[in-house]
Amino acid sequence: MGMITVEQDITRRVEQFIYAEARLQDEHEYAAWEALWADDGIYWLPANGDAIDPEQQMSIIYDNRSRIGVRVRQLLSGKRYTQDPKSAIRHLITNVEVLEQSGDEVSVGCNVMVYESGLRGETLWAARTEYLLRDTPDGFRMARKKVALVNNDKPLFTLSFLI
Amino acid sequence: MNVMTRPEVPDFATLIEKDRVHGSLYTDADIFRMELDRIWYRTWVYVGHESEVPEPFDFVTKSIGPQPIIMTRGADGQVNLLQNRCPHRGNQVCTEPQGNARKFTCPFHNWTFANDGRLEATAFADGYKGQDMSALSLGKVTRVASYRGFVFGSFAADGPTLEEHLGGAAETLDRLCDSSPTGEVEITAGFLQHRVKANWKFVLENETDGYHPAFVHASVFKVTDSGIGGLYGSKSTAVTRDFGNGHTELDLRPEFRMRDQPLSWFGTTPERLPDYVAAMEQAHGPEKAREVMIDGTPHVMIFPNLFIAEIQIFVLQPRAVDDTVQHVTALQFKGAPDINRRLRQQTMGSVGPAGFLLADDSEMYERTHRGVLSRDPEWLFLTRGEHRERTDDDGFRVGHATDEVPSRGIWRHYRQMMEVE
Numbered sequence: 001m002g003m004i005t006v007e008q009d010i011t012r013r014v015e016q017f018i019y020a021e022a023r024l025q026d027e028h029e030y031a032a033w034e035a036l037w038a039d040d041g042i043y044w045l046p047a048n049g050d051a052i053d054p055e056q057q058m059s060i061i062y063d064n065r066s067r068i069g070v071r072v073r074q075l076l077s078g079k080r081y082t083q084d085p086k087s088a089i090r091h092l093i094t095n096v097e098v099l100e101q102s103g104d105e106v107s108v109g110c111n112v113m114v115y116e117s118g119l120r121g122e123t124l125w126a127a128r129t130e131y132l133l134r135d136t137p138d139g140f141r142m143a144r145k146k147v148a149l150v151n152n153d154k155p156l157f158t159l160s161f162l163i
Numbered sequence: 164m165n166v167m168t169r170p171e172v173p174d175f176a177t178l179i180e181k182d183r184v185h186g187s188l189y190t191d192a193d194i195f196r197m198e199l200d201r202i203w204y205r206t207w208v209y210v211g212h213e214s215e216v217p218e219p220f221d222f223v224t225k226s227i228g229p230q231p232i233i234m235t236r237g238a239d240g241q242v243n244l245l246q247n248r249c250p251h252r253g254n255q256v257c258t259e260p261q262g263n264a265r266k267f268t269c270p271f272h273n274w275t276f277a278n279d280g281r282l283e284a285t286a287f288a289d290g291y292k293g294q295d296m297s298a299l300s301l302g303k304v305t306r307v308a309s310y311r312g313f314v315f316g317s318f319a320a321d322g323p324t325l326e327e328h329l330g331g332a333a334e335t336l337d338r339l340c341d342s343s344p345t346g347e348v349e350i351t352a353g354f355l356q357h358r359v360k361a362n363w364k365f366v367l368e369n370e371t372d373g374y375h376p377a378f379v380h381a382s383v384f385k386v387t388d389s390g391i392g393g394l395y396g397s398k399s400t401a402v403t404r405d406f407g408n409g410h411t412e413l414d415l416r417p418e419f420r421m422r423d424q425p426l427s428w429f430g431t432t433p434e435r436l437p438d439y440v441a442a443m444e445q446a447h448g449p450e451k452a453r454e455v456m457i458d459g460t461p462h463v464m465i466f467p468n469l470f471i472a473e474i475q476i477f478v479l480q481p482r483a484v485d486d487t488v489q490h491v492t493a494l495q496f497k498g499a500p501d502i503n504r505r506l507r508q509q510t511m512g513s514v515g516p517a518g519f520l521l522a523d524d525s526e527m528y529e530r531t532h533r534g535v536l537s538r539d540p541e542w543l544f545l546t547r548g549e550h551r552e553r554t555d556d557d558g559f560r561v562g563h564a565t566d567e568v569p570s571r572g573i574w575r576h577y578r579q580m581m582e583v584e
Contacts, residue, residue: 029231045517048260048353058492058507059354061517070386070512074519079382100367120360120529153260155488160522 013110013131015096017140022091023114025162028083033162038134038141040161041065045163046133050128050148060152060159075162087118089161093129103145104135112147114163123157126150166516172197179578180570182546186535189362195484202467202580205227207308207315207328209469210244212232214312214349214497215261220278223261227316229482232304233257233267234314237279242309244316245280246302254437256301267301276301306404312347313469332410335461339471342460343496344442350476350492352507355515357489361528363467363481364573366489369524370464370472371411371569373403374547379527383519390430394418394564400562403548404555405572409466409580413564416458428459429474431505439502460494464569466576474506475514485532491515518522545570 024033046052046062054062063071074080092113100107107130114125132144147163149156173194178185187196204227211225216236223246225232231247247255254271266283267276273286280301285291303318308325310333313323326333340346359366369375376395384392394401400417419428425440426432433440433456443452460473470477471494478490493510495503514521535543548566555561562568
């Protein structure tokens, strides 16, 4: 993929959005996080590589917008034991790159590390994350978020926070 | 005198009673090593499914306990279970999770093996002049047998046949295959691997524990209209069953037969899966098809590691006393694309590291493992439903959906296995 010339302005807006989304995840602000999704949003964590067909193969998460809602309601239910107590987490995000711009949509890639501390102990997660963001009068909305964990072909501990 | 001694062999009769078991059975690393010898490297262990190696020379890497196993389809169509270890100096000959290969070449000294394990060639062969190399092949699992496409391996040269081992539980695999219009299930959607820092027997016992769903899965029942909750309530007519040999099931058919609605077990209706229903009626005739589609697929734990959870297959892999991997994927019915799509979607929602159900189950496994490390009380208490345990028409022990019939059956068999040197 070649480099494209991107206006500083859009890059900066995109970065601010991604950092804000990460903060909502880190602080378990589930409802505010859900509001960042477009109505046709897809939240995808592939398994066994990052190039599988999620319509044919198992993914760790492959939520359409309605299932994202179920995921959030489960976290808010007070009985999602794997997140009660909640994991302490912090996302670190680097290498933010605008990959493509088309109309009101912008594709963004970044590298992410998440440090998690929970009842089991500490777990480190690393991923390549790609977004398809849609610009709206209310700001960006996520039409697609793909989190490709670098070890998604290996046995993984429970991942029940929002990544 | 301070000499290294082998750990004493515990007296299992003092650790496993009729309705209580000692916590050390889950946490003692010496007992775990004994389990490898007396259970995992002896009895029939599920390894993989024939549909994972459909063509000659296909291979897929699997495991028996901590040991990696390569499952291959030979040129002759036979399924082989090989050990991933060069007989020369021990290097691993296969590092790909799956593929198609006529031979495996060890990268260390370039020895080459056919995909049934036979040594085909050594590099610079003049160095072995006059030596009989014919015994040097990849190690093989001693006995390999398959039932309805499910391939099992046993490292014991003698012992019960696979069918004798499965006993009454074989019928549950028949029941599963009956729900496929072609009579065949396939494993084609790739596995999720969900790791827990907990002993494998917590997972084993939980699979047919009907007491926990109302509590551990309350969040799912609250936020979806899954219709599962009532199956595991105190008023449920479902039964727990102990088939013997450690195999146990949660038989939900009494509940589904009361509902008398085809595909209700799967939370859907015939109208939403017309192609599947037509294919089932074609295969079985309308009357039998209706019965099969009312009953649904089984919820059965085949000792020690194959769990059929209605629409998923779980393969349990113990790697250490407190390290267990659940390999899980959607069951697929050969020739039924419309239901298969739904089977995959429901599976992805339910299981794996982020699943709505299994993330909470796995949380319980880990908390329980930490819990039993406490010294007082030392025992786990498995008496639930003893007063109402009975024998069914086939001679199997059964109880209420929430009773601990399965755990008691698992431990009865476990003790028998562990007491044989």
